[in-house]
Amino acid sequence: MPADPAADMAGAVIAITGGTGSFGATMVERLLSRDARAVHVLSRDEAKQDAMRRRFADDRLKLFLGDVRDPRSVGEAVSGTDYVFHAAALKQVPSCEFFPQQAVSTNVLGSRNVIEAAAAAGVRSVVCLSTDKAVYPINAMGMSKALMEKTAQAFARNNPGSATVVSVTRYGNVMYSRGSVIPLFVDQLRAGRPLTITEPTMTRFMMTLTESVELVEHAFVHAEPGDLFVRKASACTVEVLARALAKLLGYGEPEIKVLGPRHGEKLHETLLSREEMVRVSDQGDYFRVPLDTRSLDYEVYFDQGAPEAAVVEDYSSDNAERMDVEQAMALLATIPEIRSMTERIPL
Numbered sequence: 633m634p635a636d637p638a639a640d641m642a643g644a645v646i647a648i649t650g651g652t653g654s655f656g657a658t659m660v661e662r663l664l665s666r667d668a669r670a671v672h673v674l675s676r677d678e679a680k681q682d683a684m685r686r687r688f689a690d691d692r693l694k695l696f697l698g699d700v701r702d703p704r705s706v707g708e709a710v711s712g713t714d715y716v717f718h719a720a721a722l723k724q725v726p727s728c729e730f731f732p733q734q735a736v737s738t739n740v741l742g743s744r745n746v747i748e749a750a751a752a753a754g755v756r757s758v759v760c761l762s763t764d765k766a767v768y769p770i771n772a773m774g775m776s777k778a779l780m781e782k783t784a785q786a787f788a789r790n791n792p793g794s795a796t797v798v799s800v801t802r803y804g805n806v807m808y809s810r811g812s813v814i815p816l817f818v819d820q821l822r823a824g825r826p827l828t829i830t831e832p833t834m835t836r837f838m839m840t841l842t843e844s845v846e847l848v849e850h851a852f853v854h855a856e857p858g859d860l861f862v863r864k865a866s867a868c869t870v871e872v873l874a875r876a877l878a879k880l881l882g883y884g885e886p887e888i889k890v891l892g893p894r895h896g897e898k899l900h901e902t903l904l905s906r907e908e909m910v911r912v913s914d915q916g917d918y919f920r921v922p923l924d925t926r927s928l929d930y931e932v933y934f935d936q937g938a939p940e941a942a943v944v945e946d947y948s949s950d951n952a953e954r955m956d957v958e959q960a961m962a963l964l965a966t967i968p969e970i971r972s973m974t975e976r977i978p979l
């Protein structure tokens with residue numbers, strides 16, 4: 633695989649499923665600026681596609697209306713591409729909780745469609761985007777993403793001769809993503825309302841959109857079949873996040889209203905389980921977990937086990953590097969939407 637994503641994107645044709653979302657739009661911009669030959673975007677929303685067409689006004693951007701649930705539309709979008717970034721997903725925890733079968737259709741079966749279509753089209757590399765909620769999952773969104781990961785890994789295990797490298801990346805919370813807590817807090821501050829906090833001690837890994845795009849590029853450059861990558865990230869409590877944001881935007885000490893956790897929410901998230909941490913390799917800003925290539929040989933499985941797993945800890949938002957208010961302010965200040973809100977933010 634190439635050592636430099638920019639070099640390899642030049643002249644390449646790339647498909648992005650779910651390509652009209654925040655990740656997709658950021659990735660499209662990067663790919664076009666790196667002289668991609670074409671970028672195929674597969675998504676369901678024609679209005680967002682139209683907005684994207686106007687925004688980029690670039691003939692190299694090809695928009696495919698369709699759904700990962702529909703193998704034919706996936707086949708058309710990945711045909712003739714070199715790389716696929718699979719970002720299409722149902723990712724809201726509450727909606728998946730109430731409609732779990734919809735999460736299975738998109739996140740599990742849709743992912744299988746993407747991987748199979750990519751392999752059939754001779755695509756060189758498919759990177760599937762997952763989430764920390766897939767580790768020890770307690771909600772339907774996380775469970776369906778865990779099965780997506782298994783689907784990707786099973787493809788790599790069962791097709792050792794395939795020309796298509798399938799890998800997985802896992803994110804923490806992407807800051808300022810649509811529908812997430814930071815834009816909600818901003819709205820509440822502006823409206824003079826109290827900040828609604830579910831549980832003050834709840835922690836989350838915090839990543840910027842740029843970091844999440846870089847993680848996918850890292851996977852694309854370094855992946856062996858079935859690899860899983862995470863980016864090392866800092867975590868903080870929601871109370872710290874709320875206080876940091878209020879201070880940064882000049883609101884001082886905010887009024888806080890505690891709501892209690894929502895359906896399917898964990899107190900802390902885990903980016904890598906202790907079973908994965910046993911096998912992890914440290915790649916600087918990233919961790920790589922190689923595919924577990926053991927076969928269905930129960931005797932070996934039983935005899936060998938993984939005794940080290942008992943002494944290694946999960947990589948969780950509870951035991952990761954924890955930001956205080958000042959550190960959270962510094963990270964928040966790197967987000968373009970927040971920077972544009974006040975000139976008083978230090979760069």
Ligand SMILES: O=c1ccn([C@@H]2O[C@H](COP(=O)(O)OP(=O)(O)O[C@H]3O[C@H](CO)[C@H](O)[C@H](O)[C@H]3O)[C@@H](O)[C@H]2O)c(=O)[nH]1
Nearest residue numbers: 723724725763764765804805812813828829830831834870
């Ligand atoms: O009014 C609110 C809403 C949320 N929170 C808290 O803020 C944190 C972040 O909440 P978000 O809704 O922003 O994010 P989630 O952790 O629920 O999940 C998000 O991050 C995931 C990755 O872990 C997925 O990307 C998912 O799609 C996305 O919604 C949580 O501890 C949540 O309890 C509050 O305190 N008050």
